[in-house]
Amino acid sequence: MIKVTYIHPDGSEETVEGREGDSVMSTALAQGVDGIVAECGGSMMCATCHCHVDPDWTDRTGARKDGEEDMLESAASPVDEFSRLSCQIKLTPELDGLRVRLPEEQV
């Protein structure tokens, strides 16, 4: 299992375990972590699973996927260089311990 820590806007943290191949989005939904809406279910058609990857982890999460940038323009909260759609980050063993910050608003 791969540990992921979600940091809420109020600073509180939740650490849950996900399976390899699952996304950061689906792991949050499966484990009942609030703050990710994922209206489109992971088809990269909305921006309601926006997260900010901890700067220490961006090397391992890699670059945004093709088209992700466009969709982030529709995000409800401000986007920065660490912004990703969490449905596009797939868990791999090297992401064990990943930390992502959730935005104030998703819709």
Added chain:
Amino acid sequence: MTLIEGHRPVTPDQSIPVWDTDPYDPAVLADPYPWWAELRERGEIVYIPKWSAFAVGRYEVTKTTFSDHEVFVSSRGVGLNDFKLGDPWRPPSIILEVDPPAHTRTRKVMSRALSPKVAKGLGEQFRAAADTLVDALLERGEVEGVSDVAEAFPVSVFPRAVGMTDVHKRHLVDYGAIVFNALGPDNAIRRAAMERAPEVAAWINAACARDRLTEDGLGGMIYAAADEGEIEAGEAAMLVRSFLSAGVDTTVTGIGNALWCFSRNPDQWEALKADPKLIRPAFEEVLRLTSPVHTFCRTADRDTEVAGHPIEEGAKVLCALGSANMDPDKWDDPEAFRIDRKPMGHLAFGAGIHGCVGQNIARAELEALLGAMIERVDRIEPAGDAIWRPNNAVHALDRLPLRLIAK
């Protein structure tokens, strides 16, 4: 080799249950719920000899198979015909019936044109049209839900959003129905659709030309992407065609099905009137319960496995999305229409890289229409039997007599 419905016949592995049935029987299409229940009951995957194809309908296996775009490709057609073995009735869609990397390029252009931001921007004009329509409907009281509401509303807003300069209601609605019927076998339903195809497709193809579109609509955005060199000029017309294949009949169906749900569940209409924030989740629940697109196929592009059963290259797998959306292992009390369910993960818009690219527009249309209705319509009552219209891929109403009672 003799093909069956344009695909190579396959020999099922002995471990796979054989079910002598026809998912495209008009009676099944008109009321697919018992068929879906039996499909789930029979196993993770079944083999259907009549069409020499497999079918899946349990939630997990359907989602996994449907979204595994590397093995279960779309480029060989999302109906029974295998495009590798024969040309389809129309040039293949360059977004629906294509795989990465070609898909990635066109999808990007379409996603941008249909983003949540764009949909939000259209919300105001959608709402104004909905207000006008609902006022007119209430003056009449008794309405036919399919023609007067479900068809009337998208046709009044979507072509305008695309930037079409002329509108032909019948052709726009029927083109989608033809495209979706063509995904099934060569049955009476498909043949009837195909008879109309030459006339309707000619009108649609002509309507996709740049000089028939305004510059500031969704179609204009696609042509602008061609100007930028992201896609070729000829591809722009093909993508505009996709707006018209997939953007009219589908939302027509979604609206009709929403009215059916609310007219049969007055307590849920009361709940929606009391809490407008439930409009969006309510539409998701309509989609889950009624699955406007009930079935799409995938084609195994190499020898593979589904739920541990071997599947040979070239096999067609019917993915019964409607069945997955009713799987009791996934959904608590799946037959119940509960607008506060928030059915995240339903497959009505598909899943994965081919998930419906127009879903934000669909949501915006429904939000506008239901928003206008909850402010004006106190009750939605059945004024006769609802009649479903069998379609090889779409679960749509043919007639829905309703009585609308003003607030």
